[in-house]
Amino acid sequence: MASSQWSDLDPSKVTITPATTLKPLPKPEDLDNAWGKVFTDHMLLCEHDPVAGWGAPRIVPYGPLSLDPASACFQYAPTAFEGTKAFLSPSGTPRLFRPDMNMARLARSCARVALPPFDGAALLELIKIMVSLERRWIPAGKGYSLYVRPTMMGTRVGLGVAASETALLYIILCPTGKYFPKDRTTTSLLASNDTIRSWPGGTGGHKLALNYSPCFAPQRIAASKGYEQNLWLLGDDQHVTEAGQMNFFAVFKKPDGVLEVTTNPLDGTILPGVTRDSVLKLVEAESKSLLPGTVLRAVERTITIKELVESSELVEMFGAGTAAVIAPISRVGYDGKDVLREEGVVSRALWKRITEIQMGEVEHPWSVQCETTVPGLSIS
């Protein structure tokens, strides 16, 4: 391949230093209670310099990063990341799910914290290279995948508060099972209005490291009260923004029998989730076939906590995200009371439909074969 295909970040320049010994593969069942704790043999590193631009990507054995203690990523958190999954299709080919959306979102996230731009197609190519190299790590079976975490962070050394055009892009991969512990198929949320996850003009619409740690303490409070995650509220009307680290969906059964699959609009305070978008698009495109005998309608509008508590039309709730895919919400705590709903037919149908597309069990343009155009790469 001519390197001229790539403008700056250049997958054709990738070098590989293979690990001298490969790790034993974990058993798939051991992954179910250890989400995101086991990593593959290699990682990809690529540095950006404000003058020279992106350097040659290097695949090296998975191991620690060495960074100056005054690096921006430690001191001021200019860090964006993505989460996408590689699935093992029935034919044995790795597949990615709508990875172009992740690339576009990462570019937007990077711009929000003044990190350098990159060619999304080139990064996707690097991800494909990594997935291909580490394909032995993709666990077989529905519910299992190889989670891919591209991360970009500012590495400028200095305590002055300013943008970091010196940056490190890295890709790590971990085989994953179920996001929530094995014995639970639904999740519970405590509605939180003392801590606000995001606000207009803030960063909640971007996938940034900095959005997550402010949720740790509220998450502990929720856990102490018997809830797994927080339901984040915002504004005088106390409307829902997100559910833990997922987009929030409520399904309302209207008097005419239509099921309205409802979520917050992309107003800048919520993450534009790939799974969220997939739910809305599937409900629109398959409004009469997704649940035979029932008409579905996708609705984007704010949902207040008052409505969740009072509505007799509320039939189910679920969270949508890359890690959990579709997570039925059985319980929402608010003001000392619980809103309870069973796992519903909509979340079940959506989980089935999305995962069959992800796994390549059916043909769908969202499922992308993970073939690289860079020849000659292999871990010997």
Place this chain on the structure above:
Amino acid sequence: MASSQWSDLDPSKVTITPATTLKPLPKPEDLDNAWGKVFTDHMLLCEHDPVAGWGAPRIVPYGPLSLDPASACFQYAPTAFEGTKAFLSPSGTPRLFRPDMNMARLARSCARVALPPFDGAALLELIKIMVSLERRWIPAGKGYSLYVRPTMMGTRVGLGVAASETALLYIILCPTGKYFPKDRTTTSLLASNDTIRSWPGGTGGHKLALNYSPCFAPQRIAASKGYEQNLWLLGDDQHVTEAGQMNFFAVFKKPDGVLEVTTNPLDGTILPGVTRDSVLKLVEAESKSLLPGTVLRAVERTITIKELVESSELVEMFGAGTAAVIAPISRVGYDGKDVLREEGVVSRALWKRITEIQMGEVEHPWSVQCETTVPGLSIS
């Protein structure tokens, strides 16, 4: 000293690995345009383990940190830090300025992102040890100091979103001159209402790494329009929260001649600055002596941008922070127009008073001699 003086984080357990060669000291004048870029010979590291608690603090040569790429500090930004300065008093003794306030604030910041607690007196002792060891690095002369940056960050390895009780505390030090470039004695601010720095229920009242990178892009916009920093606004009333990375002060001359030194109250959206508190306390305690012939009054209330634009009582504006101490604001851009004020008598008097206390030129309980109670420590 008996180690029982310390509950957990224990300065008496500190070990030292001295640098084999010491760096040449920079000339003080070279520091004026390179704020936060030169670091001393050593750094202090101390790890926290959720079971074993705080380990023995280690002083080692300044150098890179080695951390797993899936560490919480990279992925979810649970990082709190402090900034305090050591000054060289006329007698040659290093002095710190109200360091107990920094210790208390760091504890609050750590709790906000679920980092482990620590003994503030023990951390202050570790800072004193580091300042004492690195005292050759404290530049002499007013306007110069050794900036101390204690940082605590979560180092739990794993991609699951959860609190990190595994943590690294480190202290780095850098000799500093003027925060703003040498040829400017005042700063200029562009009022920003499309990007919101902080929000009720958010993290703006804590000193967290994650508060800073969202300001990088707006700062670039401000710079492109000829302003050095942003004036952060919030709410329907468009009131001022902070000025760049400083607390904002406006001085209003009332009809009775009293000068009201006014700043936003600590409502959770602004940093509880040590310099901010010092300004308010000095204005209260020395209301008639700080500016002979003039009565000053400290006022904590919100100030709207409309008031800054329209008020005929507005006589001066300044920012207050550890790095810049007192930075007169000569220009605020809003809605295509500029609010212009000269550097005023109040900011000049406050700068003089605070820096003479910091330098130990006058006796004041805020200035703390930097003597350690841990004997036998020296860099050979």
